Amino acid sequence: MTINIILLIAMTIATLWTVMGRSLLKATLGLAVTSVVISVLMFRLDSPMAAVFELSVCAGLITIIFVSAISLVKPLTHKEAIVVSKDRMKRFRYLPLLVILFGVIAGFFGIPNDFKPIYVALANDVRTVLWSLRQFDMFGQIVIIIAGALGVVVLFREKEKR
Amino acid sequence: MSPDTWHILSVFVAFVAVLFVCGIYSILVTRNLLRTVIGIEILIKGVTLLLIVVGYITNQTGLTQSLVITIIVIEVVVMVIAGGIALSMFRNIDSIDTRNLTKLKG
Structure with a gap:
């Protein structure tokens, strides 16, 4: 400690x-x-x-x-x-x-x-939790990464020459 | 909860509160857009640390680690977008001072 x-x-x-x-x-x-x-x-x-x-x-x-x-x-x-x-x-x-x-x-x-903390019985291996129990989180992460990539493309786009 | 666990949790909660105070104060006081983003980053760090401590105490490190990994992914995207916004603001008005953002109103 x-x-x-x-x-x-x-x-x-x-x-x-x-x-x-x-x-x-x-x-x-x-x-x-x-x-x-x-x-x-x-x-x-x-x-x-x-x-x-x-x-x-x-x-x-x-x-x-x-x-x-x-x-x-x-x-x-x-x-x-x-x-x-x-x-x-x-x-x-x-x-x-x-x-x-x-x-x-x-x-x-x-x-x-x-x-008193609440103890929930779940699998304690991070890989099992991430890939089996919280698949929707993974989907959300993929969507957010794609949204971020699109955001970067929009923000860093060069201005059109007139 | 055993006295040892209570002691660990109390110490970590105190320091996480310090992180929150630093982050919120930084966001409230600063006028530089990149420093505001740094304040948000400090707040997120407080949340991740608290999650890890709670996972350690309740012996659910698997669940809390997966949540922290999700938070970190979101954090990176937020930082990239915020950095992009700061840069595009600099390109348009030649400043990253938030007081110069008055043209956004209306």
């Missing part, structure tokens, strides 16, 4: 760095670090398949998507960056306080002492 707490603290620091950091690129890297820490936690919580997905997709693919999007957007000038940075620090000054407050409230009062 001690290692889990250390990992959770690392995750929180990476998240705060992501949210409060000045540079958009560094924020993206912070998000990737958060994903890596979460995937390690998933490995430790007996969920290796989800951890592999989190590591490869969230820490890898999504980071690449964000970095490509950032590289296509014009960066701020030095003066603009200073103004934006000051403004950001002003707007995010309450966040550390809120993080501590909500963390303590959720930790002490989030789960009642007499809470």
